[in-house]
Amino acid sequence: MPVAEAQQVTREKILEAWRALPEGCGITTLGLAWLAGCTEEHRVRAAVSWLLLGGLVELAGDHWRRDRRGRLYRARLYRWTGREDIRRVARDEDERRGDAESTQDMQKLAASWLSRRWV
Numbered sequence: 180m181p182v183a184e185a186q187q188v189t190r191e192k193i194l195e196a197w198r199a200l201p202e203g204c205g206i207t208t209l210g211l212a213w214l215a216g217c218t219e220e221h222r223v224r225a226a227v228s229w230l231l232l233g234g235l236v237e238l239a240g241d242h243w244r245r246d247r248r249g250r251l252y253r254a255r256l257y258r259w260t261g262r263e264d265i266r267r268v269a270r271d272e273d274e275r276r277g278d279a280e281s282t283q284d285m286q287k288l289a290a291s292w293l294s295r296r297w298v
Contacts (some may be wrong), residue, residue: 188215188222193230197259205239205256227257235262 196214200206208213212223230236239258243251 186217186219186220186222187227190219190230192264193223193226194219194235194259200259202261203258205242205258207254207256209254211257231257235260256266262280 192215195209196211197206201207201216208224208227209220211227212218212220215223217223227236231238236257237260242254242256244254246252
């Protein structure tokens with residue numbers, strides 16, 4: 180039995196699908212896969228997770244669905260921020276956490292410096 184070739188899901192392909200939606204519209208990864216013409220939703224989920232880390236996508240709420248057995252489950256809705264330039268994202272979770280903490284430290288330092296009274 181021949182093995183099916185994996186579909187390539189690029190950032191541009193996903194952003195193109197988002198451009199087809201009304202501004203500010205939330206969509207699940209399953210809907211986004213359908214818009215992008217991709218039959219492998221897990222690849223779209225992976226692309227969306229990197230876009231989320233890069234700041235191009237944000238969480239927009241939840242959508243409740245029923246599975247094949249009739250049980251409820253929650254699907255996340257994502258919204259495109261309108262940005263297309265992605266910031267560099269560290270692959271390691273510890274590095275990402277460190278980057279976030281250093282950004283917060285810099286923001287605290289800037290806020291304390293700006294709140295000083297200059298006499």
